[in-house]
Amino acid sequence: MGTFQIEGGHRLSGEIQPQGAKNEALQILCAVLLTEETVTINNIPDILDVNKLINLLRNLGVKIEHIGKGSYTFKSDELDMNYLNSEQFKIDGGGLRGSIMIVGPMLGRFGKGFIPKPGGDKIGRRRLDTHFEGFMKLGADFRYNKEERFYGVEAPNGLKGDFMLLEEASVTGTANIVMAAVLAEGTTTIYNAACEPYLQQLCNMLNSMGAKISGVGSNLLSIEGVEKLVGCEHRILPDMVEIGSWIGLAAMTKSEITIKNVNWGMLGIIPTTFRKLGITVEKRGDDIYIPAHEDGYEVQSFIDGSIMNISDAPWPGFTPDLLSIILVVATQARGSVLIHQKMFESRLFFVDKLIDMGAKIILCDPHRATVIGHDFKSQLKATTMTSPDIRAGISLLIAALSAKGTSTIHNIEQIDRGYEHVVKRLKGIGAKITRLE
Numbered sequence: 001m002g003t004f005q006i007e008g009g010h011r012l013s014g015e016i017q018p019q020g021a022k023n024e025a026l027q028i029l030c031a032v033l034l035t036e037e038t039v040t041i042n043n044i045p046d047i048l049d050v051n052k053l054i055n056l057l058r059n060l061g062v063k064i065e066h067i068g069k070g071s072y073t074f075k076s077d078e079l080d081m082n083y084l085n086s087e088q089f090k091i092d093g094g095g096l097r098g099s100i101m102i103v104g105p106m107l108g109r110f111g112k113g114f115i116p117k118p119g120g121d122k123i124g125r126r127r128l129d130t131h132f133e134g135f136m137k138l139g140a141d142f143r144y145n146k147e148e149r150f151y152g153v154e155a156p157n158g159l160k161g162d163f164m165l166l167e168e169a170s171v172t173g174t175a176n177i178v179m180a181a182v183l184a185e186g187t188t189t190i191y192n193a194a195c196e197p198y199l200q201q202l203c204n205m206l207n208s209m210g211a212k213i214s215g216v217g218s219n220l221l222s223i224e225g226v227e228k229l230v231g232c233e234h235r236i237l238p239d240m241v242e243i244g245s246w247i248g249l250a251a252m253t254k255s256e257i258t259i260k261n262v263n264w265g266m267l268g269i270i271p272t273t274f275r276k277l278g279i280t281v282e283k284r285g286d287d288i289y290i291p292a293h294e295d296g297y298e299v300q301s302f303i304d305g306s307i308m309n310i311s312d313a314p315w316p317g318f319t320p321d322l323l324s325i326i327l328v329v330a331t332q333a334r335g336s337v338l339i340h341q342k343m344f345e346s347r348l349f350f351v352d353k354l355i356d357m358g359a360k361i362i363l364c365d366p367h368r369a370t371v372i373g374h375d376f377k378s379q380l381k382a383t384t385m386t387s388p389d390i391r392a393g394i395s396l397l398i399a400a401l402s403a404k405g406t407s408t409i410h411n412i413e414q415i416d417r418g419y420e421h422v423v424k425r426l427k428g429i430g431a432k433i434t435r436l437e
């Protein structure tokens with residue numbers, strides 16, 4: 001278990017370049033399985049989850065070349081199907097959430113897809129029903145081995161397009177079904193599809209490979225199946241969740257920070273949501289400029305004067321992956337805010353660590369927390385903590401950087417899952433952080 005030691009209470013300053021998006025990369029990497037031709041992907045983040053998935057693809061027989069920083073080529077022309085029955089696959093597949101998305105492309109191209117129960121954050125129940133109901137709608141047979149927690153779908157006679165209304169707009173579920181449907185016979189219509197930038201990017205990439213997907217960016221996708229897909233080159237967007245994390249970091253440490261080349265057009269409601277806490281998020285070309293908040297930041301109120309409420313929702317609503325960061329930043333705001341995590345039922349429990357540090361938070365129930373901001377009149381105090389999940393982890397790191405004294409965070413593999421070279425990059429803007437092995 002890795003550990004960070006953080007000396008808090010220092011101002012940071014300078015520029016930070018966002019990494020490529022983790023959740024987009026996981027979809028895009030799975031899509032390389034859909035063609036025997038070469039696929040080149042640029043701006044792949046060097047993070048634990050992505051490297052685990054690249055390793056899984058290599059073990060499956062994909063020929064992979066690292067051709068430059070963040071750039072790789074993939075060629076899936078001779079896959080080793082026996083790997084899917086191996087013990088190694090159980091270890092590799094169970095190591096991250098994103099591995100679930102190899103099932104759709106394998107089913108679409110080879111008529112069968114398997115996966116052990118995928119890993120990822122323990123942030124509440126994480127059902128896979130949407131994925132498998134979608135595959136079944138396309139004509140696949142489903143089986144689940146409860147003992148081994150192993151999922152399988154097979155369609156020896158190929159998949160047939162159909163209309164489906166998803167029970168929920170699942171991000172990885174939509175990606176998985178789209179990747180199966182591109183090679184199905186006939187037209188598939190997916191209503192209540194997730195439409196995050198991750199999915200828009202995936203659909204655009206598939207179209208550049210010869211797929212026929214329309215409705216990209218909406219919750220109604222139409223996919224006309226094609227016989228085969230060809231190679232392509234794709235660039236991954238900057239990570240909007242990482243960008244949001246750095247906005248929070250700047251505000252809470254009263255630091256002047258510029259986040260470079262953020263691709264503003266794809267940030268959706270994220271800048272507006274930080275502004276609701278009174279944080280200045282300035283657009284400078286394609287950069288985000290956060291000034292040092294010398295006088296703190298004040299939570300806005302609704303038109304009728306009622307208490308501010310920030311909650312998550314499927315895109316274009318506010319991503320649940322930034323709610324933990326909003327919560328930690330709110331602990332130093334002027335005013336109070338109700339944080340409502342609607343999607344995941346165990347993602348707010350990390351607030352007990354913030355309470356230990358002196359934050360004023362009432363955990364109303366597993367989904368809601370009321371934060372009463374300190375307005376910097378009282379600084380958080382350093383402590384020793386363990387990171388329970390990726391976004392709680394980065395939130396605790398932000399809290400530690402703002403706190404008085406030296407904090408220790410254990411289980412930082414959670415942070416390494418999704419944040420590239422975090423020590424080096426944070427040191428680059430003046431943070432006092434050390435990795436202890």
Ligand SMILES: CC(=O)N[C@H]1[C@@H](OP(=O)(O)OP(=O)(O)OC[C@H]2O[C@@H](n3ccc(=O)[nH]c3=O)[C@H](O)[C@@H]2O)O[C@H](CO)[C@@H](O)[C@@H]1O
Pocket residue numbers: 023026097098124125126127168169170171172173314319320321342343344
């Ligand atoms: C690898 C990856 O891409 N992971 C992301 C993906 O996970 P993932 O694709 O696993 O998450 P889903 O979109 O399937 O659902 C997340 C949770 O939200 C609930 N739910 C979902 C849709 C909905 O309309 N209503 C609802 O309540 C689900 O029951 C589930 O508990 O999307 C999540 C939701 O944005 C993000 O937190 C994860 O970072």
Ligand SMILES: C=C(OP(=O)(O)O)C(=O)O
Pocket residue numbers: 022023049096097098119120121321390391418
């Ligand atoms: C929950 C997340 O990741 P995963 O779905 O990979 O667990 C996340 O990125 O915030």
